[in-house]
Amino acid sequence: MTSEQEQQSIRCLVAKVGLDGHDRGAHVIARAFRDAGFEVIYSGLHKAPDEIVQATVQEDVDVLGISILSGAHNTLVPKIMDGLEEYDALEDTMVLVGGVIPDEDKDQLKDEGVAAVFGPGTSIEETIEFVRENAPER
């Protein structure tokens, strides 16, 4: 066929992990991503790291955005990263973390492979721009 009409669309999983029950931010992000033309899959509340890994692998998302306000990021995020590694999905999935993350933990998350950490006050436009510019090329 001469005309290959590629129909790429940025796919994102917006995930809530652990006991944190506040998902207003996740809803706002999901909606904003949708309006930016992304395909958004929302995980729902209280997910275990395994569940997030399963969804990320099966849905083959470009971006995994983890929203976390409970302070458990140092235990939960590495578990997700290890799970992605196990299914060969770490390399081409961009992982973002949003929520209340103390400055001293940010570097540690980045060492784990998190591409960016968005704290309170980050504008939605900035997040969308970051995703557009940095979503993995496949």
Add this chain to the structure above:
Amino acid sequence: MNAADEQLLEDLLAGKHRALARTISKIENRSSGYRDLVSELYAHTGDADVIGITGSPGAGKSTLVDKLAEAYRERGETVGVIAIDPSSPFTGGAVLGDRIRMASTVGDMDVFVRSMSARGTLGGLSTATADAVKAMDAFGKDKIIIETVGAGQNEIDIVRTADSVAVLVPPGSGDSVQTLKAGILEIADVFVVNKADRPGADRTVQELREMIELGEGTGFGGGAGHHGADAMDTDADATDVDGAGDGWTPPIVETVATEGDGVETFIDALGDHRTYLEESGILAERTRQRYAEEIRTLLREDVHAMLEDELERAGGVDGLAEAVRRGETDPYEIAGGALDPVETCLDELEYESLELPSE
């Protein structure tokens, strides 16, 4: 096929989940080379049982699919789910929210759930869905469930990719006139009145029953109804899929998906339908019709793409539209002008490439 795609195919056939996920992405994106990949998949398909589930938003499809997947897993069967949600006509964006209700089987990789949106145009979604089903089938899934909101013709095309179609009807979804209207009710092989514990469920069951009885002997509601008027002029020796000769009357199953009530009955009804399809020879007929539709859709897409390219070369459709607005020409004349050379070419063409492969 390039080396990367060959590796992908090999990994998929070896049962690697990531490879299945990536293959479906390639199908959705229509990435270069995806057609060769899908073409290779066909040799490994044909074993899966494909079930379509549709119904209005809020009918409880995802919850029922979740329970269905769980029940199949308990029987030792692997399950693939394709959940389709609409995308925004303005931005193309979508929130794919069906996965959220797939809670019973979470952490079980042998339930492979994939969310898709109506990204494409012109039958693109049904082609992509059919191809994704092929990928799951080749991967080795025993049951493949396609779940979609039954809002329009597009969805009807999608669920036709399935061997058995279940239509969910929530209680109180309208009076008996609604059940007379054309649309998704006609494509049901099994009716499910979900949320059967709610008031009005009995009445809904009654209305569906009346509708089915009305349809008996006239072809409608006879389990087929799938092909409309064109089915009338198929070859005389083809299996009688439509009409009074058809022995399938869609059963009505009552479920409360949130509790798992009625799921076993539903599975039995699907199983009965499957047996019926196999024994009557209708499965073969339906499969043939589906492939015919796939061939047509592919051809339509290709021709459409070629003409789009041609329009681009002619400077885009806007100039032509402006000429119509100014009254200098009309759409029919333009379409004719664009297609005449194609017709001339086709007349001169020999049809060797379309011959059936020899035994």
